[in-house]
Amino acid sequence: MPPHTDAPDGDVHVFPRYLASTTGTGGPALAPLLQIGCNLHHDDLGNAYLTAPDHTVRLGYLPESEDDGMWRITAYEDPFGPPLWGVCFNESCPTEFVTAFTTALAEAYRQGPMNYLTGPDTTDRVPDPLPVITPLLAHGWRLDHPHWDAFAVQSPDELATLQYATGDLDPEAELTTRKARWELWAGPPDLPYWYATASTNTPTVLLKAVTECISDPAPLPRWREETFSYVEGKAQLTPIRPPAPSPLDVQRAAIRRPATRPAASVPRWSTTSRPTTGTRR
Template identity: 65%
Template sequence: MTDAEPIDGDVYVSPRYLAGTTGTGGPALAPLLDLGWELRHDDLGNVYVTAPDRRVRLGYLPEGEDDGLWRINAYKDPFGPPTWSVCFNDSTPTEFVRAFTTVLATAYEQGPDAYLARPDPLTDEHEPFLAVAPLLKQGWEMDRPRRGVFAIQAPDKLASLEFTTGSLDPETELTTRTARWQLWVGTSIDRPAWYATASTDTPVALIKAVTQCVCDPTPLPRWREETYSYVQGLAQLTPVIPPRSPAPTPLDLQRAASRRPAALTTLSVPRWSTTSRPALPGPRR
């Protein structure tokens, strides 16, 4: 973010995984649309984005059948079952979805060997765990919450990335949270604040893009009134302080005085307000 770009929010939320969604899908769709992927939508407002070769499809589903707001599938055969599938629920911070779609766009430009590359335990049995390396560097700790599941937890215990071992049913991975990878945030896995899942053959580079973004220590901007109830008391909210305008020079004052009636002897200085914000999107279903 450059100094010239406006900050969409009046508080910074830290750690960033407690920020919640921005409620907008555009930033996460942009990396794929910039490549010329096809965009269409239905009468309900759901959005569908498809790669030119029809091998990758994204659904942004605010009016879907469940809380899976973002669903991304990849196919070796455009008419066959998905090779891998990723889901982000409706409370996932949009920045994390954008991190995923940005790396997906790069992989797509590199060709099928990149975006359809499945982890190969025969060549590197540790390859799947490359996705947790960014978390370990930020002080996350290994855990084993239940049989057959390895996890790595944030220092505050409010975020976990889980990796399930053994065989998994492909259909179950596509339709439930019982997937090879699950990232969730909150105090209970049964009622997470938000979650994301990735099936067995999801390229590790795509998962790593999300974990890198999740553990980035940089806070995320949000509007205070939109922060979810679970944030209160758990996340640190720091007011966004707008950049100060440079002090006017004597020449600036002289020019300003020459453009106003003589009776006006003071400059009108606009004040920044946390109540000034763009219009909110309509409520979700």
């Protein structure tokens, strides 16, 4: 999970953080992959594309795409073959969750292919969900069983859900629809505030970075006028106030303050003061 910043970027804090929605900027989520040498280029519409030096990782930041899949991240054992796994974050997903994923992916890339290209063990049909859901359970999320072939964990307020499909899935559909092994969303499932999906072979260490970020009790900073309407009545909005000045700040301010003239030298008018005589016109 990316470290917290001490500089607030917004005028309110939003809690719980899964109701904060997007920041509307892609830079923070792109930065971790740029730092490992991914190549960046843009199309004529303003979409951005990143490709790892060995072409095993690709990211699309697609604000001008035909659907709401703002972020699409895929990995390849064979750069010319189909994706080994794919992840999608839609246009309203909090940017911090995407950044948590790309930060973990960049670290896994540095450690080598076995850390980001390895899918479930060949003896297992599906990956073990426990590493991914443990951070959520530790913060009060509860197990739920919405379908016979899936189970879910829900936030204490039931406004966010992580669903895990246990049955056989269509690999192509996992990459292009919401019918993926993992789906995370806030709001009602049929019309979510935002959602993210991950296919079967997505390394659990990358998904765990997202669940650690979403379950973090710290609120997220947002500009009040840009918060989404669904926040009203559901999230806690706390004004961000500048930090109190430290003793060092006070000392520096005193040094910079210009010297004032002695009180006795400041002319003061009173009811008995006589105005300066001037020439009448």
